[in-house]
Amino acid sequence: MSAEPIVPDAGRSGSPRTDSLPVAGLEPVAPLVPGAGDAAVAGGDASVPHIRPRLWPLALGTFAIGFGSNIVTGLLPTMSADLGVTVPEIGRLVSVYGFTYAVTTPIVALAGNRLPRRLLMLTALALFALACVGTAFAEDYDTVALLRSLAAFAAGGFTPTATVLASRLAAPGERGRALATVFGGLTTATVVAAPVGNLLGPMLGYRGVYALTAGLAVLAFVAVLALVPRPSRESLEAAIVARPGRGWPSPIVLVVLLVSMLETAAALMVQTYASPLLTAMSGVDGIGLSVLLLCYGAAGVLGNIVGGRLADRWGASRTLWLSFAVCGVALVLLPIASRSIVGAGLVFAVWGFAAWAANSPLQGILLGLAGRHGQLVVALNSSVIALGTGLGALAGGVIIAGGGMLVIAYWGAGVMAVVVALVLAVSALSPAAPSPSRRTPGSSRSR
Numbered sequence: 001m002s003a004e005p006i007v008p009d010a011g012r013s014g015s016p017r018t019d020s021l022p023v024a025g026l027e028p029v030a031p032l033v034p035g036a037g038d039a040a041v042a043g044g045d046a047s048v049p050h051i052r053p054r055l056w057p058l059a060l061g062t063f064a065i066g067f068g069s070n071i072v073t074g075l076l077p078t079m080s081a082d083l084g085v086t087v088p089e090i091g092r093l094v095s096v097y098g099f100t101y102a103v104t105t106p107i108v109a110l111a112g113n114r115l116p117r118r119l120l121m122l123t124a125l126a127l128f129a130l131a132c133v134g135t136a137f138a139e140d141y142d143t144v145a146l147l148r149s150l151a152a153f154a155a156g157g158f159t160p161t162a163t164v165l166a167s168r169l170a171a172p173g174e175r176g177r178a179l180a181t182v183f184g185g186l187t188t189a190t191v192v193a194a195p196v197g198n199l200l201g202p203m204l205g206y207r208g209v210y211a212l213t214a215g216l217a218v219l220a221f222v223a224v225l226a227l228v229p230r231p232s233r234e235s236l237e238a239a240i241v242a243r244p245g246r247g248w249p250s251p252i253v254l255v256v257l258l259v260s261m262l263e264t265a266a267a268l269m270v271q272t273y274a275s276p277l278l279t280a281m282s283g284v285d286g287i288g289l290s291v292l293l294l295c296y297g298a299a300g301v302l303g304n305i306v307g308g309r310l311a312d313r314w315g316a317s318r319t320l321w322l323s324f325a326v327c328g329v330a331l332v333l334l335p336i337a338s339r340s341i342v343g344a345g346l347v348f349a350v351w352g353f354a355a356w357a358a359n360s361p362l363q364g365i366l367l368g369l370a371g372r373h374g375q376l377v378v379a380l381n382s383s384v385i386a387l388g389t390g391l392g393a394l395a396g397g398v399i400i401a402g403g404g405m406l407v408i409a410y411w412g413a414g415v416m417a418v419v420v421a422l423v424l425a426v427s428a429l430s431p432a433a434p435s436p437s438r439r440t441p442g443s444s445r446s447r
Contacts (some may be wrong), residue, residue: 012201040090055178057186057223058162061125064216065155066189067196069097070346072148074197081258085141095390100149100387106158109379112157116156117165117375118228125221127240132214139431144337147255159186160378165228167374171259173312176319176368179360180308187304187356191297227337250369252378252426255382259422260362263324263387266415267355270408271296279403281338286343295345296352307357316361316368322421323361326354328416334409365426 010424062367072093079090112120131151162182170178200209268279278292303323310319330351335342363378370377399408 003440008187014064018314053361055166055181057227058121058166058182059061060122060216061158061162061185061220061310062182063185063189064125064213064220065128065158066186067193067216068128068151068210069155070190070193071197071213072097074194074199075201075206075209078197078201078209079144082206083141083144089141090289093145097148097152098386098389100152101156102383104105104153105160105382106376107378108157109160109376110155111232112161116216116230116424117161118224118230120161121158121165121224122221124154125217125400127151127154129214129217129221130248132147132210132217136214146324154431156379156382158272158307160375160382161392163363163378164367164374175310175364176308176316176360178308179311180304180361183297183359183363184301184304187359191301203413211281238386250371252429253366253369255422256362256369257381259419260366260381261384261388261391262415262422263327263355263419264385265392265395266412266419268392269399269410269415270334271392273396273400273408276400277405277408278338278344281335282341290342292345292348296348298400299349299352300356303353303355303357304359307361307384310357311361312365316364317423320358320361320365321423321427323354323358324420324423327351328413329421330354331409331413331416335406 007026050282072090076090080087080092083090095185101170128151131147134145134147134150138147158262166178166182167175197209200212204212218416262305274296307319307323330347334344334347334351337347366377366381367374399405399411
């Protein structure tokens with residue numbers, strides 16, 4: 001196993017393990033924008049506009065996947081009435097999706113390791129669209145549950161693949177922004193899916209909403225097919241020969257995965273019960289409660305963008321521990337600030353901003369540690385996030401059952417303090433890497 005230390009700066013390039021051999025689907029191609037310079041192709045100085053045409057199809061794909069993943073929460077009453085089952089049974093579809101995603105995503109990463117990433121993404125989007133179409137026509141609950149599992153399986157083939165592809169297509173010093181672009185689709189979908197489902201469910205029925213979701217997946221399929229470059233035969237052969245036994249992940253990956261699981265658990269410990277918590281603290285409900293939750297989501301979209309840029313400017317490790325520290329402070333202040341709706345809104349906005357700002361730096365660190373197994377490591381991260389979601393919701397329920405509704409935010413802040421300590425420890429184990437913004441135009445692109 002390689003002993004290469006962690007790369008706190010996610011934008012690092014020039015590693016012999018990641019630069020010396022071609023990767024399927026990532027060989028130089030002609031610019032996709034008329035007038036784009038040759039530097040964007042050859043790996044020299046590339047500006048953000050040069051890579052956007054390659055990244056927005058990936059962002060559209062993560063939006064379609066995220067929308068289909070989260071839409072159920074806005075369709076609970078509609079699906080319950082149409083399928084003739086209780087609301088808790090519809091709610092269990094979320095668990096079915098999450099469990100399937102957690103288990104199958106690493107398997108898909110391993111099984112698809114030798115496939116061109118473009119082909120894997122297209123297959124995943126096609127399966128996701130078919131699952132959504134099937135859900136629109138399903139006549140019973142069991143069939144819907146099976147199709148939700150198929151959708152989760154397909155999602156596991158797209159999101160980690162798009163993450164790795166975005167990081168390797170990015171120009172030097174712009175990996176954070178590239179990851180933020182791709183995850184911007186997922187962030188936006190997380191914010192809008194439930195409200196859109198709640199609005200369109202009574203109008204179109206859940207079947208119409210799932211047909212709309214299938215349409216989004218088809219649109220993403222067409223964009224990826226048209227704009228993501230096709231790998232050459234030479235790059236495919238070289239990548240297949242080069243992959244086995246080369247560039248094993250650093251063992252520190254396990255610590256970073258633990259960070260990912262714990263920070264998710266800390267957030268979901270509180271977020272899962274945000275509605276009753278805010279009602280108990282400030283008496284807000286109805287529209288006021290929806291506004292507070294929207295503050296969290298809208299700030300998260302902005303935080304995702306800013307977090308990617310800060311990772312490129314400051315380095316991923318510094319951005320990560322600062323983001324988690326702000327999350328911890330926000331959770332400490334939440335019980336105090338929530339005595340008023342304005343205070344609660346401000347704290348929720350700060351919390352949402354910081355939580356999503358950590359996303360791109362965390363993915364960047366994992367990719368820097370992953371060697372030639374980036375897709376598997378990102379897939380494992382998706383699995384531990386699902387695990388952290390379940391553990392956080394479970395722990396929050398136990399705390400509330402014990403009469404701890406008003407102190408649950410402090411428990412979340414305590415876990416977040418452990419997360420910050422772990423990130424600082426990981427950073428101390430490795431030498432500082434140069435800031436991406438200081439690289440010369442001739443720096444080698446991470447491939």
